[in-house]
Amino acid sequence: SRLHLQSEIEKADAQLRELYKNAPGAEEAAKNRCDYSSLSPENKRIYDAAMKVHGILYQIQQMEPLLKKHMLEERSSLLKKLEDIQKSTASAANRYYQAAHFESPVLKRHFGFKKA
Numbered sequence: 001s002r003l004h005l006q007s008e009i010e011k012a013d014a015q016l017r018e019l020y021k022n023a024p025g026a027e028e029a030a031k032n033r034c035d036y037s038s039l040s041p042e043n044k045r046i047y048d049a050a051m052k053v054h055g056i057l058y059q060i061q062q063m064e065p066l067l068k069k070h071m072l073e074e075r076s077s078l079l080k081k082l083e084d085i086q087k088s089t090a091s092a093a094n095r096y097y098q099a100a101h102f103e104s105p106v107l108k109r110h111f112g113f114k115k116a
Contacts, residue, residue, distance in 0.1 A: 002060070002063065002067075005056050005059060005060055005063075008052075008056050009053060009056050009057070012049050012050075012052050012053045012056070013053065015045075015049045019042065019045060019046045019049070020046070022042070023040070023042045023043055023046060025039070025040070025043050026042070026043060026046050028043075029043040029044070029046040029047040029050065030046050030047070030049075030050045031050065032047060032050050032051060032054065034047070
């Protein structure tokens with residue numbers, strides 16, 4: 001899920017920050033812009049953690065459009081259900097009932113309705 005991915009990013013980012021403190025060349029390793037075989041063991045850990053972060057970010061980018069599409073489909077479905085409810089016979093009767101129990105000059109004049 002999105003929260004799980006965010007948690008993974010935060011963990012990997014915290015690991016990277018800790019490793020940066022004591023490792024020369026750590027920034028290049030973190031950007032994955034160097035030859036892996038030439039890295040020190042410390043910088044290899046940084047490189048690996050950065051790769052993990054980049055992988056998680058890629059997953060989020062892939063999920064984002066799918067989530068948006070799903071939310072729009074759900075919204076459309078709910079709007080359709082609301083429209084169907086509003087068009088139903090029971091809904092029309094309910095609106096008529098509510099209108100009949102409120103003072104309305106139009107109702108009084110045309111139908112003789114008065115507030116109870």
